[in-house]
Amino acid sequence: MFTVEQIETAHAKVKSGADFPDYIEEIKQLGVQSFETWVKDSHTEYFGENGFRTKSQPRYAELTVADETDQDTFIRQLKSHQKGETDYMKFCEDCAATGVEKWIVDLNAYTCMYYDKAGNEILTEEIPH
Numbered sequence: 172m173f174t175v176e177q178i179e180t181a182h183a184k185v186k187s188g189a190d191f192p193d194y195i196e197e198i199k200q201l202g203v204q205s206f207e208t209w210v211k212d213s214h215t216e217y218f219g220e221n222g223f224r225t226k227s228q229p230r231y232a233e234l235t236v237a238d239e240t241d242q243d244t245f246i247r248q249l250k251s252h253q254k255g256e257t258d259y260m261k262f263c264e265d266c267a268a269t270g271v272e273k274w275i276v277d278l279n280a281y282t283c284m285y286y287d288k289a290g291n292e293i294l295t296e297e298i299p300h
Contacts, residue, residue: 172219172220172223173201173217173219174225175217175225175226175227177201178198178217178227181194184197185259186255187253187254187258187259188249188257189253189254191253191298192298192299195278195281195298195300196300198278202219202223203217203218203278204218204219204220204277205218205275205276205279206275206276207273208274208275208276209273210236210267211234211235211236211267211272212232212233213229213263214228231260231263234263235267236266236267236270236271236272237267237268237270238270239270240270240293241270244269245266245269245270245294248262248265248266249262249285249296266285270287270293271287271293272286272288281300282295282296282297283295283298
């Protein structure tokens with residue numbers, strides 16, 4: 172199975188949201204089927220075949236995720252990030268400020284779903300492939 176180190180090597184190539192589809196393809200080839208990233212510190216749990224799972228360490232000091240969701244602002248900031256206008260840390264700060272607690276990526280369905288602290292789905296996007 173895959174390791175967190177392999178995934179982090181692939182993620183190191185991501186400079187902005189514009190690089191995300193290539194990253195998804197690379198980790199899918201490693202055997203990752205889905206992952207869940209928590210905005211507060213960017214720790215991520217990765218899932219593979221036969222119940223395999225592994226978890227990364229936090230990537231930064233904890234952010235406070237807003238209790239109220241601002242979906243419109245989040246979507247604007249996400250689009251900016253996807254165009255390569257912001258880096259990963261800025262994207263995570265924007266998520267926290269607009270009430271996004273986590274995202275779940277399904278590599279088989281090529282979707283990324285964003286959730287608030289109450290577990291409500293804020294947005295589901297298709298990942299280009």
